[in-house]
Amino acid sequence: MEVTANKTKVSMIQGDITRQATDAIVNAANSSLMGGGGVDGAIHRAGGPAILEECKKIVARQGRLPTGKAVITTKGNLQARYVIHTVGPIWHGGSRNEAELLRSAYHECLKLATENKLASISFPSISTGAYGYPVDEAAKIAVSTAISFLKEQATSLKDIVFVLFDSRTCQSYCTALQACPNHFEA
Numbered sequence: 248m249e250v251t252a253n254k255t256k257v258s259m260i261q262g263d264i265t266r267q268a269t270d271a272i273v274n275a276a277n278s279s280l281m282g283g284g285g286v287d288g289a290i291h292r293a294g295g296p297a298i299l300e301e302c303k304k305i306v307a308r309q310g311r312l313p314t315g316k317a318v319i320t321t322k323g324n325l326q327a328r329y330v331i332h333t334v335g336p337i338w339h340g341g342s343r344n345e346a347e348l349l350r351s352a353y354h355e356c357l358k359l360a361t362e363n364k365l366a367s368i369s370f371p372s373i374s375t376g377a378y379g380y381p382v383d384e385a386a387k388i389a390v391s392t393a394i395s396f397l398k399e400q401a402t403s404l405k406d407i408v409f410v411l412f413d414s415r416t417c418q419s420y421c422t423a424l425q426a427c428p429n430h431f432e433a
Protein backbone atom coordinates (compact mmCIF):
# COMPACT_ATOMS: atom_id res chain seq x y z
CA MET A 248 0.00 0.00 0.00
CA GLU A 249 1.10 3.61 -0.52
CA VAL A 250 0.21 7.24 0.11
CA THR A 251 1.62 10.49 -1.23
CA ALA A 252 2.66 13.33 1.05
CA ASN A 253 4.00 16.55 -0.42
CA LYS A 254 4.73 14.78 -3.74
CA THR A 255 6.74 11.99 -2.11
CA LYS A 256 5.40 8.44 -2.18
CA VAL A 257 5.44 6.49 1.08
CA SER A 258 4.91 2.77 0.57
CA MET A 259 4.98 -0.55 2.38
CA ILE A 260 6.15 -3.84 0.91
CA GLN A 261 6.94 -7.22 2.36
CA GLY A 262 10.43 -8.35 1.34
CA ASP A 263 14.18 -8.44 1.78
CA ILE A 264 15.80 -5.01 2.04
CA THR A 265 19.13 -6.27 0.68
CA ARG A 266 17.45 -6.65 -2.73
CA GLN A 267 16.08 -3.12 -2.92
CA ALA A 268 17.36 -0.85 -5.68
CA THR A 269 16.52 2.43 -3.95
CA ASP A 270 19.34 5.02 -3.73
CA ALA A 271 19.85 4.10 -0.08
CA ILE A 272 18.90 1.20 2.12
CA VAL A 273 18.89 1.68 5.88
CA ASN A 274 20.65 -0.74 8.20
CA ALA A 275 19.32 -1.27 11.73
CA ALA A 276 22.86 -1.45 13.09
CA ASN A 277 24.29 -1.44 16.60
CA SER A 278 26.60 1.23 18.01
CA SER A 279 29.76 -0.73 17.19
CA LEU A 280 28.93 -0.70 13.44
CA MET A 281 30.70 -4.07 13.30
CA GLY A 282 27.74 -6.04 11.97
CA GLY A 283 25.47 -8.38 13.89
CA GLY A 284 22.39 -10.53 13.43
CA GLY A 285 19.08 -9.81 11.75
CA VAL A 286 18.96 -7.23 9.01
CA ASP A 287 22.47 -5.99 9.92
CA GLY A 288 23.98 -9.40 9.24
CA ALA A 289 21.97 -9.77 6.03
CA ILE A 290 23.20 -6.41 4.69
CA HIS A 291 26.87 -7.14 5.46
CA ARG A 292 26.60 -10.64 3.97
CA ALA A 293 24.99 -9.40 0.78
CA GLY A 294 27.13 -6.25 0.51
CA GLY A 295 30.52 -7.82 1.18
CA PRO A 296 33.54 -6.52 3.15
CA ALA A 297 33.70 -3.01 1.68
CA ILE A 298 30.85 -1.86 3.94
CA LEU A 299 32.51 -3.13 7.11
CA GLU A 300 35.81 -1.52 6.10
CA GLU A 301 34.13 1.86 5.84
CA CYS A 302 32.25 1.33 9.11
CA LYS A 303 35.56 0.63 10.86
CA LYS A 304 37.01 3.88 9.54
CA ILE A 305 33.99 5.81 10.78
CA VAL A 306 34.26 4.33 14.27
CA ALA A 307 38.03 5.00 14.33
CA ARG A 308 37.32 8.62 13.39
CA GLN A 309 34.28 9.45 15.51
CA GLY A 310 33.76 6.58 17.96
CA ARG A 311 30.71 4.40 18.39
CA LEU A 312 27.51 5.58 16.75
CA PRO A 313 25.10 6.83 19.44
CA THR A 314 21.53 5.55 19.51
CA GLY A 315 19.29 7.73 17.33
CA LYS A 316 22.12 8.88 15.00
CA ALA A 317 22.98 7.81 11.43
CA VAL A 318 25.97 7.58 9.08
CA ILE A 319 26.23 6.84 5.35
CA THR A 320 28.61 4.40 3.65
CA THR A 321 29.30 2.71 0.36
CA LYS A 322 26.98 -0.07 -0.82
CA GLY A 323 29.55 -2.73 -1.59
CA ASN A 324 27.94 -5.34 -3.84
CA LEU A 325 24.37 -4.22 -3.18
CA GLN A 326 22.10 -2.73 -5.82
CA ALA A 327 21.42 0.38 -3.73
CA ARG A 328 23.89 3.29 -4.10
CA TYR A 329 24.46 3.77 -0.36
CA VAL A 330 23.83 2.16 3.00
CA ILE A 331 22.67 4.42 5.82
CA HIS A 332 23.43 2.87 9.20
CA THR A 333 21.38 3.92 12.19
CA VAL A 334 21.02 2.64 15.74
CA GLY A 335 17.53 2.22 17.13
CA PRO A 336 16.82 2.00 20.86
CA ILE A 337 16.70 -1.25 22.82
CA TRP A 338 13.20 -1.60 24.30
CA HIS A 339 13.26 -1.39 28.11
CA GLY A 340 9.52 -0.97 28.66
CA GLY A 341 9.13 2.54 27.27
CA SER A 342 10.46 4.69 30.11
CA ARG A 343 13.97 5.23 28.74
CA ASN A 344 13.12 7.68 25.98
CA GLU A 345 12.73 4.84 23.47
CA ALA A 346 10.04 6.58 21.39
CA GLU A 347 12.10 9.75 20.97
CA LEU A 348 15.23 7.76 20.12
CA LEU A 349 13.37 5.70 17.51
CA ARG A 350 11.92 8.88 16.00
CA SER A 351 15.42 10.34 15.89
CA ALA A 352 16.82 7.27 14.11
CA TYR A 353 14.28 7.62 11.28
CA HIS A 354 14.65 11.40 11.16
CA GLU A 355 18.47 11.32 10.96
CA CYS A 356 18.30 8.85 8.05
CA LEU A 357 15.85 11.05 6.16
CA LYS A 358 18.03 14.10 6.83
CA LEU A 359 21.17 12.31 5.62
CA ALA A 360 19.39 11.12 2.47
CA THR A 361 18.24 14.67 1.77
CA GLU A 362 21.72 16.13 2.38
CA ASN A 363 23.08 13.62 -0.14
CA LYS A 364 20.32 14.56 -2.62
CA LEU A 365 18.98 11.00 -2.80
CA ALA A 366 15.67 10.30 -4.52
CA SER A 367 14.70 7.10 -2.74
CA ILE A 368 15.29 5.26 0.52
CA SER A 369 14.24 1.90 1.98
CA PHE A 370 13.81 1.31 5.71
CA PRO A 371 13.56 -1.96 7.63
CA SER A 372 11.52 -2.11 10.83
CA ILE A 373 14.16 -0.57 13.11
CA SER A 374 14.37 -1.95 16.68
CA THR A 375 11.53 -4.50 16.41
CA GLY A 376 13.73 -7.60 16.09
CA ALA A 377 16.49 -8.31 18.60
CA TYR A 378 15.93 -4.88 20.21
CA GLY A 379 12.39 -5.87 21.19
CA TYR A 380 10.42 -2.71 20.41
CA PRO A 381 6.67 -3.54 20.16
CA VAL A 382 5.85 -3.61 16.45
CA ASP A 383 2.58 -1.66 16.46
CA GLU A 384 4.13 1.19 18.43
CA ALA A 385 7.27 1.21 16.33
CA ALA A 386 5.20 1.25 13.13
CA LYS A 387 3.29 4.35 14.25
CA ILE A 388 6.54 6.15 15.02
CA ALA A 389 8.13 5.13 11.71
CA VAL A 390 5.17 6.31 9.65
CA SER A 391 4.51 9.53 11.54
CA THR A 392 8.19 10.51 11.46
CA ALA A 393 8.31 10.04 7.68
CA ILE A 394 5.10 11.98 7.07
CA SER A 395 6.10 14.82 9.42
CA PHE A 396 9.49 15.05 7.75
CA LEU A 397 7.86 15.42 4.33
CA LYS A 398 5.51 18.10 5.61
CA GLU A 399 8.17 20.06 7.44
CA GLN A 400 11.07 20.29 5.04
CA ALA A 401 12.03 20.32 1.40
CA THR A 402 13.61 17.05 0.31
CA SER A 403 15.07 15.40 -2.77
CA LEU A 404 13.27 12.18 -1.74
CA LYS A 405 10.50 11.02 -4.08
CA ASP A 406 10.14 7.54 -2.62
CA ILE A 407 10.24 6.26 0.94
CA VAL A 408 9.77 2.50 1.12
CA PHE A 409 9.31 0.43 4.27
CA VAL A 410 10.53 -3.10 3.51
CA LEU A 411 9.04 -5.45 6.08
CA PHE A 412 10.39 -8.93 6.39
CA ASP A 413 7.32 -10.79 7.68
CA SER A 414 3.59 -10.43 7.15
CA ARG A 415 2.80 -9.54 10.76
CA THR A 416 5.20 -6.59 10.64
CA CYS A 417 3.96 -5.58 7.20
CA GLN A 418 0.38 -5.58 8.51
CA SER A 419 1.35 -3.30 11.42
CA TYR A 420 3.00 -0.77 9.13
CA CYS A 421 0.07 -0.79 6.69
CA THR A 422 -2.33 -0.18 9.56
CA ALA A 423 -0.17 2.67 10.83
CA LEU A 424 -0.06 4.25 7.38
CA GLN A 425 -3.82 3.97 6.94
CA ALA A 426 -4.40 5.54 10.34
CA CYS A 427 -2.01 8.42 9.86
CA PRO A 428 -4.16 11.55 9.58
CA ASN A 429 -1.52 13.66 7.86
CA HIS A 430 -0.96 11.80 4.64
CA PHE A 431 -2.94 14.02 2.30
CA GLU A 432 -1.38 16.56 -0.01
CA ALA A 433 -0.44 19.71 1.86
Ligand code: ADP
Nearest residue numbers: 263264275285286289371374375376377378412
Ligand atom coordinates in the same frame (compact mmCIF):
# COMPACT_ATOMS: atom_id res chain seq x y z
P1 ADP B 1 16.97 -4.53 15.73
O1 ADP B 1 18.22 -4.99 16.44
O2 ADP B 1 17.01 -3.05 15.40
O3 ADP B 1 15.73 -4.96 16.43
P2 ADP B 1 16.77 -6.72 13.76
O4 ADP B 1 17.61 -6.88 12.55
O5 ADP B 1 16.90 -7.73 14.86
O6 ADP B 1 17.06 -5.21 14.28
O7 ADP B 1 15.23 -6.67 13.34
C1 ADP B 1 14.64 -5.55 12.71
C2 ADP B 1 13.64 -6.03 11.69
O8 ADP B 1 14.33 -6.38 10.49
C3 ADP B 1 12.83 -7.27 12.09
O9 ADP B 1 11.46 -7.05 11.71
C4 ADP B 1 13.46 -8.37 11.23
O10 ADP B 1 12.53 -9.40 10.93
C5 ADP B 1 13.79 -7.57 9.99
N1 ADP B 1 14.71 -8.17 9.02
C6 ADP B 1 15.63 -9.16 9.18
N2 ADP B 1 16.26 -9.40 8.03
C7 ADP B 1 15.73 -8.55 7.10
C8 ADP B 1 15.94 -8.32 5.70
N3 ADP B 1 16.84 -9.01 5.00
N4 ADP B 1 15.18 -7.35 5.08
C9 ADP B 1 14.27 -6.64 5.77
N5 ADP B 1 14.04 -6.80 7.08
C10 ADP B 1 14.75 -7.76 7.74
